Amino acid sequence: MTLTVKDLRDAEPRDKQYKLTDRDGLYVLVHPNGGKYFRYDYRFGGKRKTLALGTFPETSLRQARDALHEAKQQVKSGLDPALSRRIEKAGLTKNTFEAIAVEFLGQHEHEWSETHYVRVKRMLEADVIPWLGNRPVSALTAPEVLEVLRRIEKRGALESAARTKQIIGQVLRYAIATGRSARDVAADLRGALKAPTRGSFAAIEDPKELGALLRAIDNYEGSFLVRMALALQPYVFARPGNLVSMMWDDIDLDTRLWELDAEKMKMRRPHAVPLSTQAISILNEIRPLTGSSRFVFASFHGTGDKHICREAPGxxxxxMGYKGRQTMHGFRTTGSTLLHEAGFRSDMIEKQLAHSERNKSKAAYDRSTLLPERRQMMQHWGNFLEKCKE
Known part of the structure; x- marks a missing residue:
């Protein structure tokens, strides 16, 4: 059926909203209040979405069809028309770095894990967009990008500077792919940044030194939540991004289990972390402060619906004087090394670290979580850390 202007004018409201179908997927919702709304349903990123194309008669039938054609072209070229509409409403010019970064994030929101998506978004919003956001990507220069990265370097966050350079490069390559820039100027900065330490993450593996570090954490005089994150990490040795974004809804204090959905995990597999009595004690200490918030390590800056920065504990x-000796990620190495020395099986330790089986044939048959065994192992580990600290 193809609608006419007369059809739209004659459409009377009913008790419930109903649909008038036009060609090529365009339709009109007639509301009980008399409003007539042009809509288009489409799929993007594996999800069904609806795009609003205006209200009749303010938007004519012809204008709605033109808008539909433009939206279909965007979907065909890999762009989400709803995202493009949000960019327009925000007043962003489509060829600025900020507009393209918003598009880039929208393209990957359903591909990446939630933790990775939030980390990249914060990195762009905090360290890049305030300085480069209004710049047309086609006019960006390598020195401008380098100046942004130098600010991060000055904080001593060399790994963050390197990661931010990678993300800027990805945004610029997306701009090239969508025809709004000719080159990735971030690629010209090879060798311009201080090189972060490569190889294994710094990790203490001597029990006496580990005990001294645990005591130093207990005496840390900075933010309470940062101290609590530092205190909990040795007992769970999670990936730092997963730790700071820990949610109360994912924790069962009665069964002493922290369960993470696949979307939050690097390997896109659900993961369960047994919690020792020591870990539960730390969580109970935090609960009076953040128990009503979404995140265990909630940040109280702004809306309060965010967690502390991933970099803060590191x-x-x-x-505290442990630069080059210990990192947050290094607690995973610490746990792995000392649990191996204590005689625990490698498969249990690898499960606890949420490492995937590299042998694809074995991985296909490996469905066990070894949860009962890991519960015993992590309680042993909690007792061991307590003795080290004493």
Whole structure:
């Protein structure tokens, strides 16, 4: 059926909203209040979405069809028309770095894990967009990008500077792919940044030194939540991004289990972390402060619906004098090494670290979580850390 202007004018409201179908997927919702709304349903990123194309008669039938054609072209070229509409409403010019970064994030929101998506978004919003957001990508220069990265370097966050350079490069390559830039100027900065330490993450593996570090954490005089994150990490040795974004809804204090959905995990597989009595004690200490918030390590800046910065605990370790000796990620190495020395099986330790089986044939048959065994192992580990600290 193809609608006419007369059809739209004659459409009377009913008790419930109903649909008038036009060609090529365009339709009109007639509301009980008399409103007539042009709509288009489409699929993007594996999800069904609806795009609003205006209200009749303010938007004519012809204008709605033109808008439909433009939206279909965007979907065909890999762009989400709803995202493009949000960019327009925000007043962003489509060829600025900020507009393209918003598009880039929208393209990957359903592909990446939630933790990775939030980390990249924050990295762009905090360290890049305030300085480069209004710049047309086609006019960006390598020195401008380098100046942004130098600010991060000055904080001593060399890994963050390197990661931010990678993300800027990805945004610029997306701009090239969508015809709004000719080159990736971030690629010209090879060798311009201080090189972060490569190889294994710094990790203490001597029990006496580990005990001294645990005592230093207990005496840390900075932010309470950063101290609590530092205190909990040795007992769970999670990936730092997963730790700071820990949610109360994912924790069962009665069964002593922290369960993470596949979307939050690097390997896109659900993961369960047994919690020792020591870990539960730390969580109970935090609960009076953040128990009503979404995140365990909630940030109370702004809306309160965010967690502390992923880098904050690592920066605290460096301020405590452990730069080059221990990192947040290094607690995973610490746990793995000392649990191996204590005689625990490698498969149990690898499960606890949420490492995937590299042998694809074995991985296909490996469905066990070894949860009962890991519960015993992590309680042993909690007792061991307590003795080290004493």
């Amino acid at each position: 920066m605290a370790i460096r301020r």
